[in-house]
Amino acid sequence: MFNIPCYVTTVCCRQPCGKFLPCRIHTCQRSCHSGSCQSFDQKCIQKCTIQRRKCGHSCNLSCHGDDPCPITTCQTIIKLRCPCDSLEKDGICNIKSNEFNEEKNNICDVKTSPFIEEDYDFNLTSRIEALKIQIENSLLTRKQQQQQQLECNDECRVIQENKSFTQAFSMNIDEPRQLPNIYTDFLIDYAKNNFEFVQICQVTRRLLQFYTFPPMEFNERHLLRELASFYDGIIHMLHDAHAATFRFGSGSIACV
Incomplete structure (x- = not known):
């Protein structure tokens, strides 16, 4: 003491x-x-912590003792998101169960009592009915939650396009990009004098997967071979001494 x-x-x-x-x-x-x-005439003013059947949030009304929770709209603050999860903001739950559904839920509580073998048919029918009610309530709750979703905007579409572009080219935007290799003197000199041909090769790579070039001179074929070496996944094989088919895909040039 x-x-x-x-x-x-x-x-x-x-x-x-x-x-x-x-x-x-x-x-x-x-x-x-x-x-x-507390005094005799004083009432409990603490918040009710009983979970709502529909959304799972607490009742949060003033204590009502053993009485059933009043049928009210849930005012819990939740995170609202768009379907692609790019947008997020705070909002009110706003899910409300009507009296008819509350009565159904009470039926579910009664009919999910321990199984009694003496009345097999009654128990089986009751449990099937209770299961149907639970499925209906789950579908209704999911529909109400979907109605609370934010609508995607232009920013979402841009983000989704970037994600699709990244996945298509197997790139990770979170990883630091490596600096490109230094071009050879031949590529630099040839590009200065024949920039139009080099530009055609670059545009063709972005738009097509397969392209067969016409018969070319040695310098042009040599340019394509060296240019292709700056992209990943290169497979190079000439059909003959003058013509070649180039395969373009997944951010690379392949000479087949």
Whole structure:
């Protein structure tokens, strides 16, 4: 025991009281005290913590004791997202169960009681009916949640296009990009004098997967071979001494 000064008339351990209030739902949150936790005419003002059947959030209304939770709209703040999860903002749940569905839920509680072998048909029928009601409620809840989704905007479409582009070219936008290799002197000199031909090769690579070039001179074929070496996944094979078929795909040039 701690020493208590003689002038102290009330001894308190300063721990939460924890006694059940008259509502039999909540406990007293006051520090240790003497006497009753609340006066006779005082009501519990704590929030109801019973979960709502539809959305799973707490009732959050003032304590109503053993009475069923009133049928109200859920005011819990939730995160609203668009279908692609690019947009996000705070919103109100707003899911409300009507009285008809609440009665159905009570039926579910009764009909999911322990199975009794003596009345097999009744139990089986009751459980099937209860399962149907639960499925209906789940579908209704999902529909209500889908109605709360944000609509995708132009920013979402741009993000989705970038993701599709990244996946198509097997690139990871989060990884640092490596600097390109240094072009050879032949490529630089030839591009200066024949820029139109080099530009045609680049445009063809972006638009087509297969392209057969017409018979070319040695320098042009040499240009394509060196240009192709700057892209990944290269397969190079000439049909003859003058013509070649180039395969373009997944960010690479392949000479077949």
